[in-house]
Amino acid sequence: MNYENILIEKENGIAVITINRPTKLNALNKATIEELHHGFGGLENDPAVKVIVITGSGEKAFVAGADISEFANFSVEKGADLAAKGQEMLFDFVENLKKPVIAAVNGFALGGGLELAMSAHFRIASDNAKMGLPEVTLGVIPGYGGTQRLPQLVGKGRAMEMIMTAGMVDAQTALNYGLVNHVVAQAELLDFTKEIAAKITKNSSVAIAKAIQAVNANFKDGVDGFDVEIKAFGDCFGTEDFKEGTTAFLEKRKADFPGK
Template sequence: MNYENILSNTQNGLTTITINRPKKLNALNIETIQELHDALDAANKDKNTKVILVTGSGEKAFVAGADISEFADFDVEEGRKLAANGQELLFDFVENLATPVIAAVNGFALGGGLELAMACHFRVASDNAKMGLPEVSLGVIPGYGGTQRLPQLVGKGRAMEMVMTAGMIDAQTAKDYGLVNHVVSQEELLPLAEKIASKIMRNSSVAIKSAIKAINANYKDGVNGYKTEVKQFGKCFGTKDFTEGTTAFLEKRKADFPGE
């Protein structure tokens, strides 16, 4: 599939999706959000894809925010729909995707860019990365899940400070906060993400899908995460991956998971 604002490439089980609007610092507009949804959906359905990597083109930005020119004149109802549609189409979609999604944060990840990174299953960052939710400086609040996911990751107090001050934090602070897992130089960023992806690929994709569901359940209102874990644990026993994994362990050999 051809895209206007992103690049998608699959190789050795890894699909790399690159937001490619360098002149706009990879800002998210409505078209880019749709293209990201389509590319992620296609990768998730591709049996050759075991891990998805999301990053930004160039050295300056992962995603520097939303494209403000698109919604500067929106009214109340249009603003509500913008947030609701974006969350459903991309941000919630990424969080609940069965295929692991790693965000490789290179440069600025602001506003919708940080919200996209937080929706991914985990994040690695280059040492020049800057992250923040500056929306209150524009008279609005984060609308793509930022007020929910940021406190889940860094705690309520730190999230309140970051949102209220509209300030940015550097990569090392983000790591100290638990917002990103690793910080490396820009040259090492994609190789690190690919190395982590290769480790993930050695394991059962079916079990990983169940793990994503169980972990996410802990953050959903009205859902008992422990019960979800029990259910997903039991489901694993009916899979070919479970049979292969346990048999390989007992036979003292490396498992060759069929992904079923």
């Protein structure tokens, strides 16, 4: 598939997806969401890729929000359908991807942009980053998982304040809130993110996929995360990665995981 709105680069087991709509501050429109879905799906099925990094082009914005012009005249039914399809196609899709996804937040991450960053498994921000959910200034609420994921990350009270005031928080505040894991200089963001990604690539991709599944289970209604963890733990014993990992430990050498 030829992409118009995203770029994909792969090297040393790490794939970088760059949302490339600089004149629109990388705003998410329908076409970009579809391209991201296809891009993430392809990388998940690529055995050479161990970790995925998502970022935005330029130095101003990760993603400055959704493309409001696409839905300004929607009806109630169309609005609900927009949120449902968007969550299924991109935001829930990314959260439940079997491969780790790291958001490298380079600048503004607002509305759908922050929601995309929150759907990643963790986030690293540049020191000029600003994050927020300004939807209530448009008479609407976050519809791509923002009301659910933000409280999980920063707590109910802080999430309520951010959503109700529509205010932005800077990178240091986001770090203090637990919204991002690290803050680094803009020029160092991708290199720093790739350094962490490189550490992940050395570990068992099978075990990591199981860990993602188990951690996510804790946040799903009607699912006992402990039960999911127990089953996933047991499943690991039947993998080639487990055999290699334990053998390497006993032989006092570094493991060379086959990813099976």
